[in-house]
Amino acid sequence: MSRLPKIERFKNEVESKYQIFNGIFMTLPFDQISNTGGLLPLFHELCVSGYEKGKNPTEIVQYFFERYMRDTEEKERETMLFKFIQYIERQVVLFDAIEDAAFSKVNNLDGRGTLRSIKEEAVELDKTEELAAYLKEFKVRPVLTAHPTQFYPGAVLGILNDLGQAIKANQIQEVKLLLSQLGKTPFFNKEKPTPFDEAISLIWYLENVFYNAMGNIYDYLKTHIENPEEFKNQIVEIGFWPGGDRDGNPFVTTEITLDVAKRLRATLFRNYYRDVRKLRRRLTFKGVEEQLAVIESMCYKAIFETEVLDFTPEDLIHKLTSIRTLVFQDHNSLFLDQIDSFIHKVELFGFHFATLDIRQDSSAHDTVFDEILAFSKVQLPSNYNDLSEKEKINVLSQVEGSVDPNEYNDEYTQRTLSSIYAIKNIQERNGEKGCNRYIISNTQMASHIMEVYAMLRLCNMTQPKIDVVPLFETVPDLVNAPSVMRSLYENENYRSHVQRRGDTQNIMLGFSDGTKDGGYLMANWAIYKAKEALTSVSREFGISIVFFDGRGGPPARGGGQTHQFYASMGTKIEAKHIQLTIQGQTISSKFGTLESCQYNLEQMISSGVSNAVYASDANDFSPSDQATMDQLADTSYKAYTDFKAHPQFLSYLEKMSTLKYYAKTNIGSRPSKRAGSAELRFKDLRAIPFVGSWSQLKQNVPGFYGVGTALETMDKAGNWEQAQSLYKNNKFFRTLLDNSMMSLTKSFFGLTAYMEHDAVYGSFWKLIYEEYERSKKYMLMISGMNSLMENELAGRASIQARENIVLPLLTIQQYALKMVQDIQAQKESKNMETYERMVTRSLYGNINASRNSA
Template sequence: MSRLPKIDRFKNEVESKYQIFNGIFMTLPFDQISNTGGLLPLFHELCVRGYEKGKNPTEIVEYFFERYMRDTGSKEREDMLFRFIQYIERQVVLFDAIEDAAFSKVNNLDGRGSLRSVKEEAVELNKTEELAAYLKEFKVRPVLTAHPTQFYPGSVLGIINDLGEAIKTNQLQEVKLLLSQLGKTPFFKKEKPTPFDEAVSLIWYLEHVFYHAMGNIYDYLKTHIENPKEFKNQIVEIGFWPGGDRDGNPFVTTAITLNVAKRLRSTIFRNYYRDLRKLRRRLTFKGVEEQLVALESMCYKAIFEKDILDFVPQDLIDRMNEIRSTVIEHHNSLFLGQIDSFIHKIELFGFHFATLDIRQDSSAHDAVFDEILALLPAGGHGAKAKLPANYNNLSEEEKVNVLAQVEGSIDPKEFTDDYTQRTLSSIYAIKNIQERNGEKGCNRYIISNTQMASQIMEVYAMIRLCDMPQPKIDVVPLFETVPDLIKAPEVMRSLYENEHYRTHIKRRDDTQHIMLGFSDGTKDGGYLMANWAIYEAKEALSAVSREHGISIVFFDGRGGPPARGGGQTHQFYASMGTKIEAKHIQLTVQGQTISSKFGTLESCQYNLEQMISSGVSNAVYASDVNDFSEKDEATMDQLAQSSYKAYTDFKAHPQFLSYLEKMSTLKYYAKTNIGSRPSKRAGSAELRFKDLRAIPFVGSWSQLKQNVPGFYGVGTALETMDKAGNWEAAEELYRNNKFFRTLLDNSMMSLTKSFFGLTAYMEHDPIYGEFWKMIYAEYERSKKYMLKISGMKTLMENELAGRASIQARENIVLPLLTIQQYALKMVQDINAGKVTENIDTYERMVTRSLYGNINASRNSA
């Protein structure tokens, strides 16, 4: 490992190599317009100089046309801009590949946060026993989602992977060939992917990356922990949403859910089959090879088997243990490590590979339950299945009691309503998957937008009515908005105190899973308040759960950028303190976060180890240090409340929605064919805030380079403290509390990725000028006060390599952003009747420029 500082390693291994390979890329002969590669650097230079001089995107583009394309018509000029878009998209891919290739050189894989450092720190602090005890209970679970935050099709992801390998080994000719392939490979999809397509894309990462990275981690722990035979905890699990997430996605059917589960099972057997073939090449011993042949045949058949298998994971483990004993007794323990490693993978992945979650919105359940109510009082299918006719008039407590005791069974075919049939059949699918893939194959039902205990109990009742009287399923509420987070502890208390539901929890190992939504929380309450409301909810939920003898598992719905709960994950989970239950770390991972953090074996293992170490750091090494003092908690609450008021006032501004609709790329997200889900929750023509999905909402601010959800209200909150003479309390909070420092560090990332020079022309807009100035003022205010409280001279001064990566990517896409804003302004002028151009061309230009801008943000995770 180089002793150079991380920023120098980044410059040597990433920035310098990008300049070299980009120079090669720009000269390759794949372009139909011969001078694009020569003109793009000139256009880039005009963008840089133009913004320095206060020029707007239209002026920059028109000056470029006048200077370099004077004798061309509008068609040639438009074609050139589209060519620039295509080139820049590929420059982003090249940068991705170079960063991936340099990962092990830029990051110290055995440094702080690695399993090796965790072990060494335990020895140093004399806490090896505490560490061993914690690791026997602790789990991390990244949950892969298909949420559309990355635009690379599978073919491009493959090129990134191959490019990274070629760059790593300095195969210049191979790099040139792959860059040529990249130049001719389409970057966008003509049709939306199906949910099954999304699942297949993500299963690639399971098959080729997670399988090996998780295996390596488990091997290390089984080798280095005391009494390894007693260590049975599969510390790393993997969750999976594509094919099971129905929230707002009408295209997820029961057939797709079952097909995804089958694909997961067949893929894990494909991996087992490959490993067994490798073992056969080494274990060519008498009494061993025959057993391996039999196992290999079993796994091969299982790849294609559609029905329930006639063996279980333990059967494979038992057979492998027999082989293990034979090798120890008769063959000098040769290749024992490889045998153990394969056994560990079966323990980790079983027949399920990843745990499929089912998710649906509470409002959808309300509609389904109305249908059930209409059927059950009449007798339904089976005389036991009855509910009171006056159910809807009962109190909340009465509803919970009734739902907890409902008995009987219902058949989806009894209902004429298609949505009811689909919802109930999705519950029956859970039972089917558990029979085929094991209980871990699918054992959670997540209820989005949970507000009341009865919404949780309706789902619990539906599950029991679907032929599962004692379900092996966790019913998981998802609390998202700030008011719902505040109510969450009392909602759960009412369930814990219901004897029937408490019996269900007892059957689930006295464990309750609860999901918290960072993305929608930020959209609803702003950055600071959303994070603080979730932190307080976790404390209160932990307290009420401990009071009732229940272990709580928090599952965080976090996106890639800080505006959606992302940012520096390690620091966040290392700052939770003793009042928050922390035996599990579970979080959603999506879009470019999957490829950037878990796209290669090295990055995947590194980031999984970082997640493990963050839990250890908080719970074993520094938990009480992370607790808020009474004074700091009061300061934090004051800041959150001030921020919340500033954000909600901003959100209530009469121009808030129309600004997004008219001045941003919001409506163009639906045209990108990136994901299977619709871009908003309702089909109404009118834009309503509650229908906005978090991804296009946050993404639209990001495309404007304003990143509002990542900072708005933070500057006002800090300024309010300063003007009230309480600045010392804010500084004390920053010094004392890692959680607050992490929040501001992540918010600084949002500020770093903002560039108001791009949209400065909006200041003079007759309708939105004052609104733009209000946003810019809060940006400046936030930047000023974050630098003041941190003592930094520049943003992200404490994370120089991260800042350099952001700046490099922002520099690459500057011409792309300029083209997008130019096209948006043309659309506005055409709609206003100021010019008579073809609007379709410019709308297509806006949509096409979305791709590269989003992909360039992969370092936001």
Template sequence: MSRKPKLERFQENISSKYQIYNSIFMTLPFDEISNTGVLLPLFSEICEKGYAIDKNPTEIVDKFFERYVEDKDEKEKTNLLFRFIQYIERQVVLFDAVEDASFPIVNNMDGRGTLRNIKEEAEEKGKLDALKIHLKRFKIRPVLTAHPTQFYPGQVLGIITDLAEAIEKNDLLSIKKLLAQLGKTPFFKKEKPTPYDEAVSLIWYLENVFYHAASKIYNYIQQNIFKDEEIDNQVIDLGFWPGGDRDGNPFVTTEITLKVAERLRSTILLNYHRDIRKLKRRLTFDGVEKRLARLETMFYKNVYLRKEDGMLSLDEFEKELKAIRHVVVTDHKSLFCAEIDDLINKVKLFGYHFAMLDIRQDSRVHQGVFENIVSTMKTKGTALFSGSYINVTEEEKIKLLSEVTQVIQPEYFEDEITNSTISSIYAMKTIQARNGERGANRYIISNNQSALHVMEAFTMLRLCDWKQPNVDVSPLFETVPDLQAAQAVMRTLYENEAYAAHLKARDNKQYIMLGFSDGTKDGGYLMANWSIFKAKEELTAVSREYGIKVIFFDGRGGPPARGGGKTHQFYASLGSTVEDEEIQLTVQGQTISSNFGTLDSCQYNLEQLLSSGISNEIFSNTTAEFSQDDKKTMEALASVSYDTYVAFKKHPMFLPYLERMSTLKYYAKTNIGSRPSKRSKSKEFNFSDLRAIPFVGSWSQLKQNVPGFYGVGTALEEMEKKGEFDQVLTLYKNSAFFRTLLENSMMSLTKSFFKLTAYMKQNEEFGEFWSIIFEEYERTKAMLLKVTGYDELMQNQPAGKASIHAREKIVLPLLTIQQFALRKIQELQKDPEANEAELKVYEKMVTRSLFGNINASRNSA
């Protein structure tokens, strides 16, 4: 590990290498249009100089054509812009690969937040026993989701992996070939992926990265902290949503859910088969050789021939491995024992399920389904209730639900959504029977607003011939009002006899999911984060009151605007008033490839997550995160920020601006995810139907990043005007939680570039609205620098800032082309005689330019 500062390591190993390999890439002879590789740097330079003197995107593009390609006709100019887009997309891939290759050099793999560092600190402070006690119950669960914030097709991800390996070895010939392959490989998906396609692409990460990184961490804990003592705790679980997440996705069927579960099972068995083959090459001793051969044959028949006969149960498989280990220890001087332990540990971690498949559906769907169940059963003469259900109070409904004893089958119901909802529950039973209980044992209720929403889902589980469901029912509280009501909802449930009995059977554990993206979209950045923190405190208190261990599951997303940012810093900042026995969070899109895409980055970031929970519990000297004064300050800031954001959302130009001036409507055309881009089929543009990803993404494409900062500056300025800025400085000094929020907001500001859209200031319709956003950006930037005492944004994270600037420089021409195309579209739409074919060309240009910008933002979490 180099002792040079991180920024210097970044510049030497990433910036410089990228420049070298990019120069090779730019001279590769695969252009359909000659000299594209020569012209793009010239275009980049004109973009930078143009914005420096306040030129707009149209003027910049026109200036470029005038200076360098004046002799081309309009079609050739348009083709050149498309070729630039393709080049820039591939430059982003190259930068990703260089960054991946240099990860262990730029990041200290044994430094702060790693397991080795944690172990040494525990030994130094005499807290090794406390660390062992904690690790016997503490877990992390990253949950991979298919939410579409990643635009790379599978073959491009493969090239990134191979490129990173070649760059690490400085293998110039391979690099050149891979860059040529990259130039020829299409990025654009002609068809939307199915949920099964999404699952298969994410299972690649499980098979090739998590399988090795998670077991390496577990082996380290067992060998170096527990000294080979057996640990009755997985420490790392993996979660999975593709194929099980039905919320807003009509394409997730029961058949796909079962198919995904089967793919997860076959993939983990394939990995075991590979490991057993490796073991067989080493354990060539009497008493074990034939036993390993039998295991190899068993997995081969199951994986490749689809033959189940002779397949051992998970318990039997683990016992057989332990028996082989015993023979090796007793008779063969423990030769290759570490390799056997590695496989035993993998079996503990991944079972026959590999990752835990969650099922998720919206409460509004459940409500309709349940009412359909009630009416259908009544017409069949087997009514669920003696009296009315639909027209009684919520309290009475909950009482009725607690007493339901009937059994229903999917085929009872003609209504498609009712049939599929019931089928999904029966699918969970099938998966548990085949892959083990951990295969699918959590049902998440999106948009959960009341105790009734939980009870309806719980009752549906019981109706599906499951008197004592082996399933955790998890409400997801998303909006600010839902978060405020969460404590009362859970109190009602804890006091319900039927639900309390269910919790007792589930080891008195209650999983509660808290959603950041919709919270930010609903209430703005500060209020969303503060509401979640308060909800966690309240839910922790009420759960402890009833003897329930609450486990929080965060829908944290990727960029700060979706709850992401510096994730481990966030968890390390929580005090003892928030239950922290497990850290569970969604990981999606480019966050999967950037934080967990290679063995080094995956191991490093899993260890950082583990250490954030450990350090909070073992090394923290604080008993509570906030003093009453600090809480009052935080409340005041969140309140002003919320009012500011809500007023902004209510501005009459808010929706028209997003609809007409941003890339929002183009997200649906990108074919990046299986889900529809909005919740309803209505053609009318409605804020409540808008999904968080295209909402946040559209602000990102504009380089305005509103959800990550809007309202923060006004709130801080308000405190200053009231003469209470000292309280803010005290809060900043005392609270790691507040410091982390401000750092993440700084990241959003750093990724903003208002010169790109400054032309909108002159727009008759939207000029005033653009100015409102820009003024809040300037205000927030000034106030954050004042609170932190920094001279510039992200001053304490120079390497992270350098990475952002490098990526922003790569995509600046791309964004310029996108804005140029949007302006052309606006012109053509005003012209009644506009050429429809020309309009379609510019719309395609906008859609194609979405890709590189989003992929370039992979360092957002």
């Protein structure tokens, strides 16, 4: 490991190499227009100098045409812009590959936050016993979602992986070949992927990355923890949403859910089969080889079997353990570590590989219950919908009967009920861990949870082995969450269900929609307070709570640096589990290679240990700091809600951003809005297109809006010392501001400065810009930094390098948007389709370049 500072290692291993390989890429003849590679750097220079001089995107593009393409037709000019888009998309892939290849050199794989570091710190602090006890019950679960925030097709992902390997090995000729292949490989999906397609894409990461990374972590712990034979905790689990997430996605069917579960099991056995083949090459001993041959045959057959297998994970472990005993007793313990490693993987993954979650919106269940009430033999009071909330809970907790999805004419009801039967089917084939959670989006009241509990029992599961998981999303719902859960815990039947589930209640808290609803500061603080209150009420009833965070990717979606966030939770928040959604570019950036995956999983484990074992009560808020945080959050919330209520808020997004183009990109199976209404309504907006549209504008509003106003208000009221005290004392608040700084760093208002003079939206643009400047000023002031992300120089350098690559792409996008607006104003259709296609195509590279946002 180099002793150079991280920023220097980044410059040497990433920035310098990118300049070299990009120079090669720009000269490759993959393009029919020979001078594209020569003209793009000139266009890039014009963009940089143009914005410095206050030029707008249209002026920059027109000047480029006049200077370098004066004697060309309009069609040729448009073609050149499309070619620029293609080049820049591939430059982003090249940068990704170089960063992946340099991961182990830029990051210290044995440094702070790794398993080795955790162990050494425990020895130093004389806390080895506490560490061992904590690791025996602590769990980490990243949940892979299909949310489309990265647009690389499978073929491009394959090239990205191969390119990283070639760069790492300095195979220049191979890099040139792969760059040529990349140049001719399409990035654009002509058809929307199905949910099954999305699942296949993510299963690639399970098969090629997580399988080995998780195995390595488990091997290390079983070797280095005290009394390893007592360590039975599968410390890392994987959750999986593609194929099970029905919320707003009409294309997820029961058949797809079952097919995804089958593919997960088949892929796992393909990995098991490979491992057994490797073992057979080493364990060629008498009495051992024959037993391994039997296991190999079992695993091979299981790859293709779609029904219930005739053996269990326990059977497989028993056979492997008998082999281990034989090798230990008769064959000098040769290759014992390899046998142990395989046993550990079977302990980790069973027959399920990943746990498939089912998710649906509460409003869908209301519709289903109306159908059940009208057409079923189930005994429900005829006045069910008129009952009080308490009466509904009581009725639902005791409901009896059985429902058949085929009894109903309504397709929605059929699909909802059949999805519950699918859970039972998956558990029979893949084991209980194959699918054991039903998540209810938009949970607002206890009856939303009890409706699902009742449906589980009505689908022939009198004692369901399934966790009913509420998802509290908006700020009001988060405030109400503790009273909702109390009313459930007080219900005898539901409390018995929780007891059967190990006295554990899973609760999901949604950052993405919370940020969209209440702004950055309030959303995060409301979730923190909800966690404290939910922990308190659960402990009161003897229930251990598992928090599942819908953290998304970038800070604007409630994400940000994961390690610091979880390391900042206090003792008043249950923290025996860390569960969070991982999506899109965050999957490839954090978990795309074996090294980065293992490193980031270890960082998650470390953050839990740091908070629970080492920090103890140091992260708890003092009463005065909590009062300051309340004040800041309330002020920020008012600023954001006032902004959201501005009469031009929705029309600005609709007319001036890329919002409506997300639906045209064919990047994901799910529709871009919840409802099919022609009119744009805030409540129908999905968080990804909402946040993504601000990101494409380089305004990143959801990641900072209201923070500057809140800090300024404290300053002007003479309370700045309280704000400074909060920043100094509290890791959670510092982490929030660090993440918000990332959103500010990725903003660039020079791109849209022309909007200040727009007759309709000029004052609205200025409102956003002033809050950006205010937030930047006060975040630097409270942190004592001279520039944004001064404490994370390598991260800032990565962001700046990516933003620099896509600057011409952003310029082309804004130029095309302005052309569309002008054509619409003139009520002409001339070239409208061309410019709209230009906007859509430019979405790809801009989003892909943001992979370092979480």
